[in-house]
Amino acid sequence: MTSTLTDTIRIAVSQQDSLVGDIDGNLKRARAARAIAAAGRADLLVLSELFIAGYPPEDLVLKPAFQDACRKAVEDLAADTADGGPGVVIGTPWPADDGKVYNAVALLDEGKVQALRYKVELPNYGVFDELRVFEVGPLPGPVGFRGLRLGLPVCEDMWFEQVIECLAETGAELLIVPNGSPYWQGKAEVRQQVALARIVESKLPLIYVNQCNAQDELVFDGGSFGLHADRTLAFQLPQFEEATVVVEWRKDGAGAWRCIDGPVAVLPDVDEANWLACVQGTRDYVNKNGFPGIVLGLSGGVDSAVVTAMAVDALGKDRVHCVMLPYRYTSQESITDAAVMAERLGVRYDVVPIAEPVEGFTAALKPLFAGRNSDITEENLQSRTRGTILMAISNKFGAMVLTTGNKSENSVGYATLYGDMNGGFNPVKDLYKTEVYRLAKWRNENLPKGALGPGGEVIPSNIITRPPTAELRENQTDQDSLPPYDVLDDILECLVENEMRVADIVARGHDRATVERIERLLYIAEYKRRQAAPGVKITKKNFGRDRRYPITNKFRDRG
Numbered sequence: 001m002t003s004t005l006t007d008t009i010r011i012a013v014s015q016q017d018s019l020v021g022d023i024d025g026n027l028k029r030a031r032a033a034r035a036i037a038a039a040g041r042a043d044l045l046v047l048s049e050l051f052i053a054g055y056p057p058e059d060l061v062l063k064p065a066f067q068d069a070c071r072k073a074v075e076d077l078a079a080d081t082a083d084g085g086p087g088v089v090i091g092t093p094w095p096a097d098d099g100k101v102y103n104a105v106a107l108l109d110e111g112k113v114q115a116l117r118y119k120v121e122l123p124n125y126g127v128f129d130e131l132r133v134f135e136v137g138p139l140p141g142p143v144g145f146r147g148l149r150l151g152l153p154v155c156e157d158m159w160f161e162q163v164i165e166c167l168a169e170t171g172a173e174l175l176i177v178p179n180g181s182p183y184w185q186g187k188a189e190v191r192q193q194v195a196l197a198r199i200v201e202s203k204l205p206l207i208y209v210n211q212c213n214a215q216d217e218l219v220f221d222g223g224s225f226g227l228h229a230d231r232t233l234a235f236q237l238p239q240f241e242e243a244t245v246v247v248e249w250r251k252d253g254a255g256a257w258r259c260i261d262g263p264v265a266v267l268p269d270v271d272e273a274n275w276l277a278c279v280q281g282t283r284d285y286v287n288k289n290g291f292p293g294i295v296l297g298l299s300g301g302v303d304s305a306v307v308t309a310m311a312v313d314a315l316g317k318d319r320v321h322c323v324m325l326p327y328r329y330t331s332q333e334s335i336t337d338a339a340v341m342a343e344r345l346g347v348r349y350d351v352v353p354i355a356e357p358v359e360g361f362t363a364a365l366k367p368l369f370a371g372r373n374s375d376i377t378e379e380n381l382q383s384r385t386r387g388t389i390l391m392a393i394s395n396k397f398g399a400m401v402l403t404t405g406n407k408s409e410n411s412v413g414y415a416t417l418y419g420d421m422n423g424g425f426n427p428v429k430d431l432y433k434t435e436v437y438r439l440a441k442w443r444n445e446n447l448p449k450g451a452l453g454p455g456g457e458v459i460p461s462n463i464i465t466r467p468p469t470a471e472l473r474e475n476q477t478d479q480d481s482l483p484p485y486d487v488l489d490d491i492l493e494c495l496v497e498n499e500m501r502v503a504d505i506v507a508r509g510h511d512r513a514t515v516e517r518i519e520r521l522l523y524i525a526e527y528k529r530r531q532a533a534p535g536v537k538i539t540k541k542n543f544g545r546d547r548r549y550p551i552t553n554k555f556r557d558r559g
Contacts, residue, residue, distance in 0.1 A: 004147035005043060007251040011176075012037030012045040012086060014244040015222040015237055017213035019288060020054030021066075027052065027073045030090060033244045034077075037086040040246035044145065048178050048211035049091040049155045050103060052077075055180035055211060056218070057093065061133040067095040074106050075113065082111030087145060089152065091178045093134075094118070100135040105152045105178050107143050115143040119154035120163050127182060127218060127537065127545040128156075139163060142172035151175040151204065158208070159194055161201060168202035174249070174257050175206040183221040183277050184540050185270050188239065191223070196231055205229045205249075205257045212242045214284035217534045217545055219277045223267065226259055235262025240276040241450070268449075271442040274435070274538055275310070278427040279448065281536035283314035285425045286400060293319030295393050296402040296423075297386055298342060298349070300324075300334025301468060303404040303428060305341055305459045306440050310427045311402060312453035317346040321399055324351045325386040327358060337460045344458050354385045361385065383419030391422055400424040403533050408433040408485060410532060410543060411492045412518060413525030421532055429535025430542040432489040433468070440464050483514055491518050497541045502557040519557060527551045 014033040018026045030047055037045040049055055052073050053066070060066045074092045081087055087109035094104035094116060102118035118137025122130040139162065142149040151172030157163040158177050167175065175198070181191060195206050205228050212222030222241060226234030237243050248260045268276060286294060294311050298304050311320045324338045335351075342349035361381050369377075394401045403423030405415045407430055415421050428436055440459050447455035468485075482488055491510055494500040495518065502519060506512045529543045530551060541547050 005145075006147065008248065009044065009146075009148060009174075009257075010040070010042045010246055010248045011207065012040060012042035012244055012246045013207065013209050013224050013226075013235075013237065014045060014047050015210055015212040015224045016047075016242045016244065017284075018048070018051045018054045018211060019213075020057055020215055021060060022054060023052060023066075023069045023073050026054060027077060030077055030088070031080065034080065034086055034088060036244045037246065042086045042246045044089065045086045045244075046089045046176055046178065046207065046209045047091065048209055049105075049180040050093065051090050051178070051211070052092040054215065055091075055220075056128070056130075056215065057133075058129075059133060061093050061101060064095070067093055067101055071095060074108070078106070078108040078113045079111055081108050087114075089150075089176060089178065091154065091180075101133070102137050103130060103134045103154060104137075105154050107145060107150075107152070109145065114145075117143065117152045117154070119157060121156040121160050123156045126541070139166040141170040142167055149173045153177050155179045155181060158198055158206075161198075164198045164202050164204075168204055172202075172204060175202070175204050177206060177208050179208060179210040180220060181210050182218040182537060183239075183273070185274055185538055187221070188223050188267055188273075192225065192227070195225075195227055199227055199229060199231055203229050205234065205259075207234075207247075212240065214281040214536070216285070217281070217537045217542065219281045219536055221273070221277065221280075226262060228258055229256050233262075233264065234259035236264045236267070238265035239267055239273060240280055271439060272446065272448065274431070275313075275439055275443065275448055276450075277538060278310050278431075278536045279314045279451070282310055282402070282425065282427045285534075286315060286319075289400075289424075291398065291400040291424075293321065293399045294402045295321040295323065295390060295397070295399040296404060297325050297390055297420075298322035298338045300331070300336075300338040300463065302436055302440055302459075302463050303406055303433075305337075305463045306436050306443070307402055307404045307427050308341065308345065308347070309440075309443050309453060309458050312345045312347060312458075313448060313451035316452040319399075320345070320347040321393070321397075322347050322349045323390065323393065324349070325354050325389060326351065327354050327382050329382075333462065333466065337463050340460050341458065341463070344456075344460075345453060352389055354382065354389065357385050357389075358382055380416045380419060383416035385419075387416075387419040387422035394424075402427065404428060405532075406431055406433050406436050407539070407543070408489055408492060410529055411496065411525065412482065412488070412521040413528055414482070415528060415532075417528055417531060421528065423533045426533045426535035429532070430538040432492065433485040434489045435538075437464060437485075483518075487514070488518065491515055492522070495519060495522055496543075496547065497539055501559055503559050516556070516558075523549070523553050523556075526553065 151167035
């Protein structure tokens, strides 16, 4: 028989990886976390939103067999709690007896499911479409746990007043919020500000528990924290690092719950957080999909350099294969810089000249192209030849191709379908070109936490300082046909992230003709982006899950 808690509770906060669809594996992870909690004399273990299913499970939730497997795993875990050890709060899809399926949190104790609470605020914006697969739950009251009244709002329930208000009015003493909150730059501060707003309204302490992993485009950065009712920080767990930590809460003389000696991790700044997010996204995508490693074209440019460094940090040098694919327009600078970088990182590096296959394509097409001048068609043949060779290497050896196009290029269509867009994943897909440059400099000055790559200047300085070029014709630079990247990226952020009117962008000091041209390029490149590899979400609005524009679209802002 478990004892009743009166003035002290020890809570194991577990931010960890759960893999979508790996129900048996997630059950093992939950049991392992409970063992850590028990060793730390915890009364309660708290796991993240939909932990047993993995988050986000998307349309898997619609499969009755999946629902049944999740429910059985939760009931099996509940049976474990008959041992008198820690109770468990765990997120799960829950097929209710009325045939509806909810995004639920279950409280497990004394060998059974003691209580269920269903998510009320189902997000249906950006990367979320939970209304597609879940039913809206009723406003919840607190649940009883060994004499305490716990409020268990689920993720989005914290972002709106009504759920927390209902819990406070019905007698909750402590709020515990399981989350599946994806990363974007600056998100950690936003979460804490939202939590503070709920604390001000409810006058209740709050524990925020997030998962720590990556799932397709989304990275979940952990960063779990606790706040006292007086709005002071109770504890802070690190970002981008799995952890199960026991924190002790006691009632003070006024009857308020306070955390005793909670750990306070230092959170990374924006550049470090973005780097860690790209690394974690790459590592989890490659590993969880069973690839032995990756292969990519190392061109001597900054994008492929940054992706290579991220890949080595994520997977280690022995799982990264770089290939230089030179043609007549490839400069000696590029060849030298790529070789130097490969040597510094210790990766396998091969040179595969592409003159013969490119000229073979050109010869085959010569009768069809007779009488026409060379143009971008011949440039794209170079890129598509490189893409074909990289895919052949992937097929032969099993490594996945990483593609390296940044958000600036993807926005305006400066990427070649079936060429440099070939690949299974793109670590820098949601980073603008100016951010890629900044991260290149940052990585040369810092060795990231948990990185498998070396410290020091891993990216040759010449790659960062030379003018960017695709090297598809003589003396080509990106600025031949695009505005400077600081100008381009500001315009794109206005158009993509902020959906600003053209007139308002011009009022920032930009040339109207340039803004209108960039807007046109943005719209007409939509068909390319639909065929692009997935990549790590970094900004508030990434291409794919966040931004959903029609391919056929004649609208232009001429206001």
